[in-house]
Amino acid sequence: MADLKPVTLRVAPILGEPVLAAAPARQSVPFRGGGFAPRRLRFVPLVTFLLVLALWWVVTHYGWVSDLSLPKPGEVFAALVAMVKDGSLAVNFMASIRRLALGWALGASFGVVIGLTIGLFSLARSSALPLVSALFPIPKIALLPLFVLWLGIGEVSKVATIAFGVFSPMVIATFGGVDNVDRGLIRMAQSFGVPRWTILTRIILPGALPALLSGARISTSIAIILLTAAEMIGAQHGLGAMVLAAGNLMQTDQLLAGVVVLSGLGFTLSQIIGWAERRFLHWR
Amino acid sequence: MRFNFIAGLALAMLPAFVTPASAADKVNVGVLRFVSSGGLFLAQERGYFKDAGLDVNFKYFQAAQPIAVAIASGDLDFGATAITAGTYNLAGKGVLKIIASQGAERKGYDGTTVLASNTAFQRGVTGFDKLAGTSVAVTQVGSSQHYMFGQIAEAEHLDLAKNNIKPLQGIASMVAAIKTSQVDVTLLPPQFAQPLVKSGDAHYLGLFSQIADYQYGALFGSVKMVANNKDLVKRFVTAYQHGCSDYAKAFLQKDASGKPVVNDDTKAAAALIAKYVFTSLPPDVATDKIIHSAVFVDASGKINLADIERQIQWYKSLKLVNPDVDAKAFVDQEFTK
Amino acid sequence: MDLMAQSITHAYGGMVILQDVSLHVESGQIMAVLGPSGCGKSTLLRILGGLEKPDSGGVFTTGVAEAATLNPLTYVFQDFALVPWLSVYGNIELALRHHGLSRADRDARIEGVLTRVNLREFAKALPKQLSGGMRQRAAIARALAVSPAILLMDEPLSALDAQTRALLMEDLKALWQQSGFSAVYVTHNLSEAVQLGHKIAVLSRRPGRLRELVSIDMPLAARRDDSPELLAIRDHIWHLIRDEAAMADREMVQNG
Incomplete structure (x- = not known):
């Protein structure tokens, strides 16, 4: 302690900053922060998409990948245009959209109701939750023959397949969302004597909405995946039936055109949910 | 050495x-x-x-x-x-x-058999000439059953576009569909068709080979x-x-x-x-x-x-x-x- | 309206939190409940307002509340408990809507309380847009909107920074001057207790027991941090609780 020299401060004439007299060589402190904070970059999605397209074009155009394995982007586009022109795309699209909308709405509303009861009542949690957990991993495609036996080969079995696939993830999303609603808010509402129904509609449901929307994001994708499975059985029209038939007929250009439409549909639905998140979850 | x-x-x-x-x-x-x-x-x-x-x-x-x-x-x-x-x-x-x-x-040999479901048969689907407007179970679009039905339709001067072709992906679901009358007609290999006719689960309409060689x-x-x-x-x-x-x-x-x-x-x-x-x-x-x-x-x-x-x-x-x-x-x- | 707790005893999973606590909150007075962390203050408050059932003992009120009182026992929470997707207006309205008031009545009440806490122009703001102090003022406005007979305040200032705390303390005093509400004010902060409490119930560490009931006769408006009477009372209470606070602190560390 005793041999520590007192530090003399001197005012630097130009910058006016205090500078340590006889300071040793300066070393800048290396930057160690940053990262872990992904942002949305505006044109990157488009550029990525174009790059993938370009890669596809190059490998098929120069014959690096055979025509049999992967048709050229131009052929797929031509198949798409042909489907638009002869009206078959519209017919198939409408048939599928109906099944998707019905199946998703049914599965999601049942899922939300069951998820809410599981989230709110001990008896439901103990009885229904293990059941739902057991139902979730069942490959719905494997149950298709049973669906056909129970519900026939008409629209009902197709809608049911989609609804069944949507149901479990929505149940799990909903009760998870209900579990995550701040108990303090519920106690607060109770302390003001707010009726149970109002607590449900104004506290629990809006509080579970983030989880519901992310559940919707997953379940719409599952619905589209199951659409093809649902349309395996006795579907004359539909995007899934079209893709299946194109595969069976080895019309790979039409197959990929159908896949493009399906993934475009998935992308659009995900955009809609993203919009809903920004619109309804602005309070976050 | x-x-x-x-x-x-x-x-x-x-x-x-x-x-x-x-x-x-x-x-x-x-x-x-x-x-x-x-x-x-x-x-x-x-x-x-x-x-x-x-x-x-x-x-x-x-x-x-x-x-x-x-x-x-x-x-x-x-x-x-x-x-x-x-x-x-x-x-x-x-x-x-x-x-x-x-x-x-x-012709003259056993082969693909055309069957009608019980309800369709009662409704009057009793022969190849009565197949107009029926629903038909096939494995896939563009499969051999699809083709054979198309040939029957041509021979009987029916409008194929008015038939509801239902692709069911497999023989098992076709059998199930015809048994439960969810489709009117199907075409099955003889070893699947014969038991259905014997048990009364479906009606025999004829062999495809009556129409043409294939x-x-x-x-x-x-x-x-x-x-x-x-x-x-x-x-x-x-x-x-x-x-x-x-x-x-x-x-x-x-x-x-x-x-x-x-x-x-x-x-x-x-x-x-x-x-x-x-x-x-x-x-x-x-x-x-x-x-x-x-x-x-x-x-x-x-x-x-x-x-x-x-x-x-x-x-x-x-x-x-x-x-x-x-x-x-x-x-x-x-x-x- | 008076609020009385009689011999409250409560345990969580075999661990006794409160033992034989009796309190009497008189109309128009603020009862500060002071104790070290983990002494069961918040549990006591939840029991007082009927959010939790005690293992034994009971909570009673005497007298009738005013006609305007919609929710006699009303909480103010430490974390404000503002519903994040409702505006300040919506948060207050949530507490009012089931009372069957006319719309005009409701809006008049909301405007009145927002004026009292100086948040009139923030009626449409969402909680995330407000500072900590404003959030707690919004929560207090919500509590006042139902014209409570007794406010149950659970460390309402402890989530705020020191400056905001001081300002809000002034606000609380001013509010009491205006309307003379009754309140139970739970805190671990000695200074807050002597600033606001007409009586201070000092709890021991777990299991929480009533150690002493200190009355302060000095009017709230006259209380200043440096007034000698208050310093004497602070000193007295500090001696009561310091050993326990130290022990409670060690206990927390051991348990953690």
């Missing part, structure tokens, strides 16, 4: 070099476990392939399409299975050849093999033809009253084929089943090009086969001459 030693060594090694060259050519052949591939199974069991210097290794598949794809991709050298619209599209891309015939519908099965070869190894292909096809002729002798002979002849030859051939088709059944039961479900296969193994062209024409009219597909480009009759 030293020289002799090396010479001796060389002599000792000689057989090691020679043996592979003289050993049988290995070929991979894709098949379904169906009676229609009986010619192949007989050729294998009776050593016709071996005699031709071929070591045939069967690869078993669950559906026709993957066999065609595996030949196209070079995983198989040959394959025997049904021809679908998908196969024609694949062949049209120049990736596989049709080199011989397999199963066929032929070459629904073929022997395929990979393009590489057909182009580069004609000798091997020739040996393979000749052995196969020998098997087909055995098959025809065993199963397709008729007595004076038109009934199929069942003799010792039939039983012997059936026992051999049964080993491939019904692997889990006791041999005598399996043999009996083979005798009763034998389908028509041309004894010569020759492909009916005119029929193939007619099929492609029909598929093209429904846009199920691409317009640039030409049978002459991929049907190679050279090996069955």
Whole structure:
């Protein structure tokens, strides 16, 4: 302690900053922060998409990948245009959209109701939750023959397949969302004597909405995946039936055109949910 | 001394070099476990392939399409299975050849059976002429049942567009659908149709072969093999033809009253084929089943090009086969001459 | 309206939190409840307002509340408990809507309380847009909107920074001057207790028992941090609780 020299401060004439007299060589402190904070970059999605397209074009155009394995982007586009022109795309699209909308709405509303009861009542949690957990991993495609036996080969079995696939993830999303609603808010509402129904509609449901929307994001994708499975059985029209038939007929250009439409549909639905998140979850 | 030693060594090694060259050519052949591939199974069991210097290794598949794809991709050298619209599209891309015939519908022989559901039958769907506007269960769009129904519709002057074609992906669901009257009509192989008619679960409307002959099965070869190894292909096809002729002798002979002849030859051939088709059944039961479900296969193994062209024409009219597909480009009759 | 707790005893999973606590909150007075962390202050408050059932003992009120009182026992929470997807207006309205008031009545009440806490122009703001102090003022406005007979305040200032705390303390005093509400004010902060409490109930560490009930006769308006009487009372209470606070602190560390 005793041999520590007192530090003399001197005012630097130009910058006016205090500078340590006889300071040793300066070393800048290396930057160690940053990262872990992904942002949305505006044109990157488009550029990525174009790059993938370009890669596809190059490998098929120069014959690096055979025509049999992967048709050229131009052929797929031509198949798409042909489907638009002869009206078959519209017919198939409408048939599928109906099944998707019905199946998703049914599965999601049942899922939300069951998820809410599981989230709110001990008896439901103990009885229904293990059941739902057991139902979730069942490959719905494997149950298709049973669906056909129970519900026939008409629209009902197709809608049911989609609804069944949507149901479990929505149940799990909903009760998870209900579990995550701040108990303090519920106690607060109770302390003001707010009726149970109002607590449900104004506290629990809006509080579970983030989880519901992310559940919707997953379940719409599952619905589209199951659409093809649902349309395996006795579907004359539909995007899934079209893709299946194109595969069976080895019309790979039409197959990929159908896949493009399906993934475009998935992308659009995900955009809609993203919009809903920004619109309804602005309070976050 | 030293020289002799090396010479001796060389002599000792000689057989090691020679043996592979003289050993049988290995070929991979894709098949379904169906009676229609009986010619192949007989050729294998009776050593016709071996005699031709071929070591045939069967690869078993669950559906026709993957066999065609595996030949196209070079995983198989040959394959025997049904021809679908998908196969024609694949062949049209120049990736596989049709080199011989397999199963066929032929008048006078058992084959694909047209069934009506009980409710449809009560409603008046009692014959081929009454099929207008019915719903029809098929495996897939562009499958052989689809084609056969189209041929019936043409023969009976029906508007196919008014029929509701329901692709159900598999025979099992077609059986279930006809049993429960969820479709009006379906077309099934005889071994599935007969029990349904017997048990009263469906009504017999007729055999497709009443309408026309139909070459629904073929022997395929990979393009590489057909182009580069004609000798091997020739040996393979000749052995196969020998098997087909055995098959025809065993199963397709008729007595004076038109009934199929069942003799010792039939039983012997059936026992051999049964080993491939019904692997889990006791041999005598399996043999009996083979005798009763034998389908028509041309004894010569020759492909009916005119029929193939007619099929492609029909598929093209429904846009199920691409317009640039030409049978002459991929049907190679050279090996069955 | 008076609020009385009689011999409250409560345990969580075999661990006794409160033992034989009796309190009497008189109308128009603020009862500060002071104790070290983990002494069961918040549990006591939840029991007082009927959010939790005590294992034994009971809570009673005497007298009737005013006609305007919609929710006699009303909480103010430490973390404000503002519903994040409702505006300040919506948060207050949530507490009012089931009382069958006319719309005009409701809006008048909301405007009145927002004026009292100086948040009139923030009626449409969402909680995330407000500072900590404003959030707690919004929560207090919500509590006042139902014209409570007794406010149950659970460390309402402890989530705020020191400056905001001081400001809000002034606000609370001013509010009491205006309306003379009764309150139970739970805190672990000695200074807050002597600033606001007409009586201070000092709890021991777990299991929480009533150690002493200190009355301060000095009017709230006259209380200043440096007034000698208050310093004397602070000193007195500090001696009561310091050993326990130290022990409670060690206990927390051991348990953690």
